[in-house]
Amino acid sequence: xxxxxxxxxxxxxxxxxxxxxxxxxxxxxxxxxxxxxxxxxxxxxxxxxxxxxxxxxxxxxxxxxxxxxxxxxxxxxxxxxxxxxxxxxxxxxxxxxxxxxxxxxxxxxxxxxxxxxxxxxxxxxxxxxxxxxxxxxxxxxxxxxxxxxxxxxxxxxxxxxxxxxxxxxxxxxxxxxxxxxxxxxxxxxxxxxxxxxxxxxxxxxxxxxxxxxxxxxxxxxxxxxxxxxxxxxxxxxxxxxxxxxxxxxxxxxxxxxxxxxxxxxxxxxxxxxxxxxxxxxxxxxxxxxxxxxxxxxxxxxxxxxxxxxxxxxxxxxxxxxxxxxxxxxxxxxxxxxxxxxxxxxxxxxxxxxxxxxxxxxxxxxxxxxxxxxxxxxxxxxxxxxxxxxxxxxxxxxxxxxxxxxxxxxxxxxxxxxxxxxxxxxxxxxxxxxxxxxxxxxxxxxxxxxxxxxxxxxxxxxxxxxxxxxxxxxxxxxxxxxxxxxxxxxxxxxxxxxxxxxxxxxxxxxxxxxxxxxxxxxxxxxxxxxxxxxxxxxxxxxxxxxxxxxxxxxxxxxxxxxxxxxxxxxxxxxxxxxxxxxxxxxxxxxxxxxxxxxxxxxxxxxxxxxxxxxxxxxxxxxxxxxxxxxxxxxxxxxxxxxxxxxxxxxxxxxxxxxxxxxxxxxxxxxxxxxxxxxxxxxxxxxxxxxxxxxxxxxxxxxxxxxxxxxxxxxxxxxxxxxxxxxxxxxxxxxxxxxxxxxxxxxxxxxxxxxxxxxxxxxxxxxxxxxxxxxxxxxxxxxxxxxxxxxxxxxxxxxxxxxxxxxxxxxxxxxxxxxxxxxxxxxxxxxxxxxxxxxxxxxxxxxxxxxxxxxxxxx
Ligand SMILES: [Zn+2]
Ligand SMILES: [Zn+2]
Numbered sequence: 001x002x003x004x005x006x007x008x009x010x011x012x013x014x015x016x017x018x019x020x021x022x023x024x025x026x027x028x029x030x031x032x033x034x035x036x037x038x039x040x041x042x043x044x045x046x047x048x049x050x051x052x053x054x055x056x057x058x059x060x061x062x063x064x065x066x067x068x069x070x071x072x073x074x075x076x077x078x079x080x081x082x083x084x085x086x087x088x089x090x091x092x093x094x095x096x097x098x099x100x101x102x103x104x105x106x107x108x109x110x111x112x113x114x115x116x117x118x119x120x121x122x123x124x125x126x127x128x129x130x131x132x133x134x135x136x137x138x139x140x141x142x143x144x145x146x147x148x149x150x151x152x153x154x155x156x157x158x159x160x161x162x163x164x165x166x167x168x169x170x171x172x173x174x175x176x177x178x179x180x181x182x183x184x185x186x187x188x189x190x191x192x193x194x195x196x197x198x199x200x201x202x203x204x205x206x207x208x209x210x211x212x213x214x215x216x217x218x219x220x221x222x223x224x225x226x227x228x229x230x231x232x233x234x235x236x237x238x239x240x241x242x243x244x245x246x247x248x249x250x251x252x253x254x255x256x257x258x259x260x261x262x263x264x265x266x267x268x269x270x271x272x273x274x275x276x277x278x279x280x281x282x283x284x285x286x287x288x289x290x291x292x293x294x295x296x297x298x299x300x301x302x303x304x305x306x307x308x309x310x311x312x313x314x315x316x317x318x319x320x321x322x323x324x325x326x327x328x329x330x331x332x333x334x335x336x337x338x339x340x341x342x343x344x345x346x347x348x349x350x351x352x353x354x355x356x357x358x359x360x361x362x363x364x365x366x367x368x369x370x371x372x373x374x375x376x377x378x379x380x381x382x383x384x385x386x387x388x389x390x391x392x393x394x395x396x397x398x399x400x401x402x403x404x405x406x407x408x409x410x411x412x413x414x415x416x417x418x419x420x421x422x423x424x425x426x427x428x429x430x431x432x433x434x435x436x437x438x439x440x441x442x443x444x445x446x447x448x449x450x451x452x453x454x455x456x457x458x459x460x461x462x463x464x465x466x467x468x469x470x471x472x473x474x475x476x477x478x479x480x481x482x483x484x485x486x487x488x489x490x491x492x493x494x495x496x497x498x499x500x501x502x503x504x505x506x507x508x509x510x511x512x513x514x515x516x517x518x519x520x521x522x523x524x525x526x527x528x529x530x531x532x533x534x535x536x537x538x539x540x541x542x543x544x545x546x547x548x549x550x551x552x553x554x555x556x557x558x559x560x561x562x563x564x565x566x567x568x569x570x571x572x573x574x575x576x577x578x579x580x581x582x583x584x585x586x587x588x589x590x591x592x593x594x595x596x597x598x599x600x601x602x603x604x605x606x607x608x609x610x611x612x613x614x615x616x617x618x619x620x621x622x623x624x625x626x627x628x629x630x631x632x633x634x635x636x637x638x639x640x641x642x643x644x645x646x647x648x649x650x651x652x653x654x655x656x657x658x659x660x661x662x663x664x665x666x667x668x669x670x671x672x673x674x675x676x677x678x679x680x681x682x683x684x685x686x687x688x689x690x691x692x693x694x695x696x697x698x699x700x701x702x703x704x705x706x707x708x709x710x711x712x713x714x715x716x717x718x719x720x721x722x723x724x725x726x727x728x729x730x731x732x733x734x735x736x737x738x739x740x741x742x743x744x745x746x747x748x749x750x751x752x753x754x755x756x757x758x759x760x761x762x763x764x765x766x767x768x769x770x771x772x773x774x775x776x777x778x779x780x781x782x783x784x785x786x787x788x789x790x791x792x793x794x795x796x797x798x799x800x801x802x803x804x805x806x807x808x809x810x811x812x813x814x815x816x817x818x819x820x821x822x823x824x825x826x827x828x829x830x831x832x833x834x835x836x837x838x839x840x841x842x843x844x845x846x847x848x849x850x851x852x853x854x855x856x857x
Contacts, residue, residue: 030121032129035099035159035191040076042091043115044108045084050182056138056152057112057180065116072145074176076118091118100157103179103186110181117177117188123168128230130193131175132160136185142176144169148224154182159189163199165227197231201286206231208290209262209274215296217262219274225258232256232286235278239264242271242291244382244438254278262294268387269295269434293434300353300388302430306338310353310390315346315360319396321460321475322358325404329355329392335424336412355390358400363391374399379465380440383407385432398465398475405461406439416462417734418706419455439718445478445543445655445690446716449697450709462713466690470541478690479542480596480655481535483619484551486517489531490524499523504556514552519578520560529585536590544596544617544655547579553602572599573607580613587615596655599647606646614652617689620644621657622679626758628671628769630678636758641682648686655690656683660708664762666696667838668811669770669804670703671750672759673727676712680719691716698842701835703804704746706734706797735801736794741785742801745778765811775812778805799829807838810849814856823853 030036048058064084069075078093094106107115133141133149136157141149141164149164179188193199200206200223211217219237221228235254239262240246250264254276264272274290302310314326330341346360356363359373366386374380374395381394381403392403408414412430415423447466453459456473467477482488492512495502500510502517502524510518517524528547536545555561555571564574575597583595596617599606604621612618620643626636631644648654658679662670683691693712696702707730714721727746731739753759757769782802789795806826810817817823827850839845 028121030123030192032192032194035189036119036121037096037099037101038119039094039101040078040091040118041094041103041106041115042076042082042089042118043103044110044113044181045089045115047112047114047180049112050154053154053182054152057114057182060114060138060140060178060180064114071142071176071178074116074118074174099159099191100187100189103181103188107186109186111183112181113186114178114180115186117179119175121168121173121175121192123170123173126168126170128165128167128195128227130195130199131164131166131190132162132193133164133177133188133190134158134161135179135188137180137182139177139179139188141178142174143167144174157185157187157189159191160193163193165195165200165223165230167226195230197280197282197284200227200231201280207276207288209292209294211292211294213297215269215294217264217292217294219254219260219262221258228256228258229281231281233279233281235276237262238275238277240273240275242273243436246273264294269293269297271434271436297433298387299431299433300385302390302432303333303337303339304429308333308337308339308341308353310341310355311351312341312343313346313348313354313356313360313362314343315358318358318360319400319475321398321401322396324474325401326357329357329404329408332408332412332414332424336414336427337430338426352388355392357392357404358396359393363393366391379463380438381406382436382438384436385434390435398463401460401475402439402463405463406437410437411435415729415733416458417710417730418452419458421706421734423733441717442684442719443688443691443716445480446713447480447690447692448695448709448712448716449692450695450702450705450712451697451699452705453709453713454697459713462710463717464713466692468692470539476541479539479544480619480690480692481539481542481545483546483548483598485546485548486550489528489547490517495527502527504554505558505561506554507557511554514550515554516549516556518556518558518561519574520556520558520564525578525581529582532582532595533586533589536586536593542593544594546596546598546619547582548596548598548619549575549600549603555602568607568610570603570605570607572603572605573610575603576607576610576612576616576618579616580610583613583616594653598657599643600657604640604643606643606650611650612652617653617655618647618651619655619657620647620688622659623657623761625659626760627659627675628753628757628759629755630675631682632678634758644682644686648688651687654683654686654688655692656688657692657694658683659695659761660693660712661695661702662759662761662763663840664764665807665811665839666699666702667804667807667835668703668763668765669749669808670759670763671753671769673708673711673723673746674750674753677715677719677721677723680715684719696837698840699835699837701800701803701830701833701837704801707731735785735797736790738785738789738794738798741781741788742798745781745785745801745805748774748778748781765808770808770812772812775805775809779809796832800833803829803835807849810853814853818853818856 045064047060050057063071065071065074068082076091078091080091081088103115134157137154138152143166148166205222208220208222209217210220237252237254238248239250240248271293274292276288278286280286312326312330314323326343330343333341346362350362354362366389376395377397378395379399379402381399383392383403392407394400394403413425445466446464448464453464456471460474465477467479469481470479471477490502496512502521503510503512504515532545532547561574564577565571579595579597594615594617596619598619600621625640626634631637631641662668680691696705710730711726714726731742735742752769752774785798786795789798806822810823810826838849
């Protein structure tokens with residue numbers, strides 16, 4: 001480090017130095033801990049200019065004391081002349097007014113010079129001490145003629161920067177320091193401390209691993225070897241691979257040499273962790289871990305200048321998704337590199353340059369007999385190189401496919417932002433020497449319920465594996481068949497006339513309009529079970545089949561039903577009681593499937609005693625919550641949180657139905673970005689097997705639907721992902737230069753949230769959250785975002801993002817919006833983008849909105 005120096009201060013001290021009376025033959029008793037301020041100095045010794053910051057100046061190695069005993073045994077006397085080239089220098093005595101010895105003041109302000117500092121000290125008790133040193137810049141230290149320390153790089157002077165263990169004999173000990181000056185400040189400070197094991201084991205960098213260019217690693221003890229026995233009795237060394245499941249590959253006792261060979265396999269470049277388990281001299285244990293890379297570092301070239309020597313290998317028995325992923329890889333690598341990667345089967349001869357997709361003969365051979373093929377449904381995966389070969393592998397159903405897409409995302413910067421917008425950075429050359437990556441999902445079923453996320457190719461690329469019902473998608477999906485199914489199984493048109501007793505008894509009368517079923521009626525159980533079995537046989541590809549309440553209230557009030565409800569203390573009691581029986585009856589025929597039911601609105605409160613069966617999934621819904629603040633922090637959400645935690649405590653499988661949009665106004669600003677991650681984490685912490693994020697599902701045009709569907713896909717796969725990074729990456733990739741303004745707008749929108757501004761599913765334009773000054777400021781931001789857009793395509797994306805703000809203005813100020821052009825522009829963008837839903841209700845809402853603005857006076 002090079003600091004700017006204070007010129008005036010330096011001149012003043014220099015004056016004092018010239019008036020100093022030299023004293024001869026000094027030695028002094030050292031007080032431990034006190035800085036040594038009195039030294040004999042010789043300089044400036046000329047050096048060459050530094051070649052680089054990491055080495056000594058040229059000439060530093062010269063022994064300028066060669067004719068005066070040499071650096072190994074210097075004969076020092078204040079006033080004595082030493083010839084350096086044609087110059088004559090004199091040893092001077094210098095006492096610093098403070099702990100730092102300023103060589104700028106004492107000797108010279110020149111750069112590219114060195115100086116000697118010499119001190120004789122008297123020690124009463126022989127033994128090991130700590131020489132605590134700080135220097136600006138590099139230097140070297142001799143104690144009684146033995147070199148014990150060397151530092152090459154430029155740096156600032158920091159007291160106790162180096163803690164050097166030194167041995168002092170009884171009586172006089174000679175200290176010689178050589179300090180070099182690379183530029184600006186030139187100074188040092190030194191003191192002697194008692195030797196103490198903690199000082200080293202707590203702050204010293206005691207060990208390092210160095211790997212030679214031939215790939216051979218050695219463990220180095222950083223301090224002087226004389227100190228090894230002072231610190232440690234013994235130490236055990238263990239080396240583990242830095243894989244997802246670390247494997248012990250080497251273990252031995254430390255030889256206690258300054259340098260020890262680590263005799264691990266050196267043909268493959270790899271990352272390791274060295275664990276040092278040492279016994280200190282005072283009997284305490286000291287454990288230290290060091291990460292290092294070892295093995296021969298060979299550069300492999302995947303492609304260069306539109307040519308490749310690699311081929312893609314797919315197993316003959318590869319799954320559909322593995323084959324598709326291989327063709328996707330071939331297609332995208334061609335676009336990125338311009339090179340043609342041929343696909344061959346694993347019946348082909350093994351070849352040195354292969355990208356092997358999934359578990360097959362070729363990957364099996366490389367991974368060895370110890371490697372166990374992942375389970376079919378295992379979605380975790382890895383991709384790594386084994387020498388020149390690349391293996392991309394996970395479970396056959398989707399794991400391998402995900403390995404391919406993550407490989408393209410992480411190694412090549414590919415992104416599938418929306419079904420139509422993909423980024424594919426071109427790259428002339430791709431070299432690697434070590435690739436090793438592992439991922440696993442935080443959730444089993446990931447259902448991103450945005451219209452934009454229903455595109456099956458986009459969904460597969462972004463690892464979305466859940467859907468409502470069946471969807472044709474590479475790798476298949478974990479479908480959830482239907483919801484609100486009571487009347488689907490038992491339509492009132494079919495049964496009510498002949499059997500009104502199957503339906504809710506309300507105020508003494510059986511009714512079917514906006515009602516439920518009488519679940520204690522044994523016929524209801526028979527009919528639903530039979531019909532559910534038919535559904536399961538006809539739609540075998542779903543994971544969960546819904547037997548659930550209609551989307552309104554009015555549960556049955558008959559004595560039988562209410563007896564169960566009052567025993568369980570909640571309406572959910574009779575639902576679980578009923579669904580458990582259905583699940584029990586389908587279990588034998590469908591052992592891998594689940595029967596799902598809702599914990600929603602009037603059934604959200606958990607029952608007191610009954611527990612859902614092993615093959616029952618409770619679909620817990622967050623419809624009543626505040627989404628300005630996360631579940632944990634908002635007082636409005638505490639009751640919900642208690643219900644969630646209670647269900648989670650006794651439910652074998654919880655599946656969440658969560659809400660991420662404003663249902664009444666899909667197309668209005670909804671500042672809930674901040675709660676997405678914490679809420680997903682809360683669900684995962686409560687053992688959810690799946691999450692459905694219900695959003696604007698009927699049409700494009702939901703507020704930031706592209707960004708939100710993308711972000712949600714990343715969060716459902718990995719709830720720990722850095723949300724700001726994902727958002728920023730998307731904003732730049734999707735909006736280009738305009739992205740910086742979209743970020744400003746998002747920040748401004750979320751700044752409107754205060755502790756008392758709770759927002760729910762039906763947030764209104766008149767809510768106190770929104771102000772006219774927010775609309776004005778946001779309008780300015782969008783104006784800038786549009787001006788800066790690179791091209792018309794991006795400008796149109798910005799306009800689409802602007803719709804919610806325009807909608808908000810139209811709702812709050814229809815008269816001005818009509819006359820200043822906001823409304824007209826809003827309508828034309830809606831038309832251009834083909835948006836059919838501003839809210840869940842669809843067409844009637846659009847008509848009412850248009851009328852409201854049109855007729856405003
Ligand atoms: Zn009943
Ligand atoms: Zn709140």
